[in-house]
Amino acid sequence: MTEYLLYPGCVASVRELGYEMAMRAVFKRLDVKLRQRDDFNCCMPACLVHSVDYKRGLALTSRNLAIAEEEDLPLMTLCSSCFGNLSRAKYLLDSNQDLRRDVNKLLGEVGREYRGKARVEHVVTSIYKDYGPDGVREMSVKPLSGVRAAPFYGCHLFLPQRYSGFDDAEFPQKLDRLIEATGAESVDYHEKTSCCIGCGSFFGDVSEEAGLKLAEIILDDVKASGADAIVATCPFCMMQLEVGQIKLREAKGKEYGIPVIHYVDAFGLSLGVEPSELGLDLRRISVSPLLQKLGRD
Amino acid sequence: MAKALPGKYNPRRLLQRVSNDLPELLRSEELWLCAWCYRCTERCPQGIQPTEIFLLTRNLASEEGRIPKNPKAIIREIMRSGRSVSVPDGFDEWREGYGLPPIGMTISPKAIEEQRKIFGEELLRRLDA
Numbered sequence: 001m002t003e004y005l006l007y008p009g010c011v012a013s014v015r016e017l018g019y020e021m022a023m024r025a026v027f028k029r030l031d032v033k034l035r036q037r038d039d040f041n042c043c044m045p046a047c048l049v050h051s052v053d054y055k056r057g058l059a060l061t062s063r064n065l066a067i068a069e070e071e072d073l074p075l076m077t078l079c080s081s082c083f084g085n086l087s088r089a090k091y092l093l094d095s096n097q098d099l100r101r102d103v104n105k106l107l108g109e110v111g112r113e114y115r116g117k118a119r120v121e122h123v124v125t126s127i128y129k130d131y132g133p134d135g136v137r138e139m140s141v142k143p144l145s146g147v148r149a150a151p152f153y154g155c156h157l158f159l160p161q162r163y164s165g166f167d168d169a170e171f172p173q174k175l176d177r178l179i180e181a182t183g184a185e186s187v188d189y190h191e192k193t194s195c196c197i198g199c200g201s202f203f204g205d206v207s208e209e210a211g212l213k214l215a216e217i218i219l220d221d222v223k224a225s226g227a228d229a230i231v232a233t234c235p236f237c238m239m240q241l242e243v244g245q246i247k248l249r250e251a252k253g254k255e256y257g258i259p260v261i262h263y264v265d266a267f268g269l270s271l272g273v274e275p276s277e278l279g280l281d282l283r284r285i286s287v288s289p290l291l292q293k294l295g296r297d
Numbered sequence: 298m299a300k301a302l303p304g305k306y307n308p309r310r311l312l313q314r315v316s317n318d319l320p321e322l323l324r325s326e327e328l329w330l331c332a333w334c335y336r337c338t339e340r341c342p343q344g345i346q347p348t349e350i351f352l353l354t355r356n357l358a359s360e361e362g363r364i365p366k367n368p369k370a371i372i373r374e375i376m377r378s379g380r381s382v383s384v385p386d387g388f389d390e391w392r393e394g395y396g397l398p399p400i401g402m403t404i405s406p407k408a409i410e411e412q413r414k415i416f417g418e419e420l421l422r423r424l425d426a
Contacts, residue, residue, distance in 0.1 A: 010380040013400050014388070021395055036398075039408040042375045046348075047333045048368050049375065051355035052420060059415050084333075110411040160339040169339050197298055200332030204367045210301035210332075217300070279395065 002130060003033040004076035004121065005068055007086070009235075010042055011199075012078035016235040018279030019262050023078060023123055025277040026268045030139075032130075035073060040064050043077075043085040047200045058099070059106035061089040065118035066107060074119035076126050080234035081199035083122040084156025087163045090120055122157060124233045124263050125166050128174055136181035140270040143183025147293060149266065150187045150227035151175040152218070152241070154234035155195050178263060179231055182270035189225040191218045198236035212251075215244025219256050229259040229290045231266050238262060242284035259287040269294065298332040306330040308337045308347055315354050323358040329365050362426055373424045376413055379404035 012020055027034060043061055044050065050057030064086060068075045077083040093100040094116055104113050121129070131139070153175055158167040167174045172193060176186040196214055201207035218241065222230055232238050241260045248254040260283065268278045275296055280287045291297040298306050306327055314322040322328055331351045338348045358364070364372075375381050389399040413421065 008400075010382040014380070014382045014384055017392065017395055017397060020397060024397070038405040039411075041379050041404065041408050041412040042381050044375070045381065046352055047331070048372055048381070050352050051329075051368065052359040052364055052372065052423070053416075054353055054356050056416055056420065060412055063411065063415065084335075106415055110414050112411075155334045155336075159335040163335075194300075195298070195332065195334035195336070197301070197332040197334070200334065201298065201330070202367050202371055203326070203329055203365060206302070206305070206326065206330065207332075207367075210298060213301045282395075 001031060001033055003035060003073055004126065005071050005073040006034040006036050007040060007043075007064065007075045007077045007082055008036075009077055009079040009082040011081070011239075012235045016078075016238065018282035019078060019235055019238065019264070021277065021279030021282075022262060022264045022268050025273050026264045026271065029268070029271050029273055034076070035071065037067060037071070040067060043079075043082040045081060045199065046085055046088065048202065055099075055102055056106060058089055058092065059103045061085050062093060062103055062114045063107060063110070063112055065090060065093075065120075066112040066114045068118040069115055072117075074121050074126070076121045076123060078123055078235065079199075080122060080154045080156040081236055083120065083125075084163065086120045087165075090118060091163045122166075122233070124157060124175065124178070125164075127263070127267065128166075128178060133177040133181040136178060136267060136270070140181070140183055141272040142294075142296075143270055144266060144294060145183045147184040147229070147290065148187050148225075148227045149179050149184040149229055149231045150189055150222045150225055151179055151192050152230050152232045152237055153193050154232060154237045156199070157233050175231070175233060175263065179266060182266045184266060187225045187227045189221050189227070191221040194218055196237045196240040198240035199234070211240055212244060212247055215240055216248055216254075219244060219248070219258065222258055223256055227258070228293060229261055229287070231261055231263055233263055235262075245285055257285065257289070259283065259285055259290045261287060261290070269296070298330055298334070302330065311351065312345075312347055315350060319354075319357075322354065323361060323363060328355060328358060329368065359423070362423060364423070369424055376416060376421060376424065377409075379409045379412065
């Protein structure tokens with residue numbers, strides 16, 4: 001039986017309950033066991049905590065890796081930002097022995113040590129590795145035929161390649177392949193590998209302004225592609241692209257009406273999981289048009 | 298970020314300022330605008346890792362006590378609760394309504410004590426300054 005050590009993360013478990021529901025429903029259907037711990041801390045975003053102290057920030061992130069080593073299970077994150085921070089810490093400590101020694105000195109103050117054995121996965125990387133497009137296709141009982149889906153990769157799932165090791169840095173395709181395996185068509189569009197800045201900019205008005213501008217560029221492009229929905233991998237991207245639609249309606253009267261779902265939603269629907277079990281009624285932008293198209297509203 | 302704010306943020310200019318204009322840069326907004334998308338680090342033909350350089354440069358601003366208000370507030374919340382997003386009262390009941398396990402148990406007081414110890418007294422004081 002496949003088993004992971006779940007790393008819930010702040011945003012997914014507080015702001016994106018629909019995603020957490022979908023993730024749990026899908027892994028339950030797949031008979032994947034998710035072990036939980038009560039002593040992880042925040043992934044300590046580099047753009048925040050490492051910005052005030054590089055080594056202590058890295059030690060705080062690595063504390064989670066040290067805990068994962070006690071369990072001898074791969075970590076699985078829901079959030080691409082958690083995935084990015086944890087895989088960055090692992091990369092830096094595995095490739096620089098001096099840095100590892102300094103970080104372990106700090107971890108030693110609380111009786112912990114990073115040994116280099118932790119493995120870091122994300123919900124999407126684990127699905128790709130454990131089943132792959134062929135496995136997803138074989139398990140599909142209610143394929144998403146006729147749906148045109150716009151993949152939105154998010155940054156830290158695949159960038160930088162040396163940290164994530166998941167996909168090509170300039171021309172990622174794995175999310176497209178996983179989407180096609182659910183029976184949907186994966187739509188190509190220019191902005192599909194763009195940054196939404198949702199997980200990396202916390203500077204007040206400037207970040208708001210920049211985030212909204214990027215959301216508009218991305219949403220305009222998705223709209224022009226004629227896609228029925230955006231399929232994302234990260235809870236921050238989902239928030240930016242949903243809240244962006246609400247704000248752009250208020251600010252500019254723009255009506256996008258583009259459902260934003262996570263890949264586990266698409267996978268879950270193809271597995272025959274009910275939309276209510278996937279928490280799709282919690283989405284900020286109604287997914288009814290998508291479900292109607294599938295005859296599952 | 299460079300695409301969203303072309304006049305305000307440019308990673309090439311930021312790198313130049315790290316070597317040519319450091320004292321001013323440490324007081325500037327631009328230093329905090331990198332949203333760590335890692336595209337410059339991925340593409341740099343010289344293998345420089347600008348994202349890491351920007352983080353280390355922010356450390357210098359931090360040592361001068363210059364941590365912008367919003368990032369400081371979020372780090373303070375992380376050190377208080379173990380999470381970057383504060384959990385509202387009664388949240389576990391709400392989660393239970395969706396069939397989700399309680400969140401209150403996912404970060405123990407011991408974990409918060411350990412993270413505060415690793416972060417250290419000096420930095421905790423810097424957050425309160």
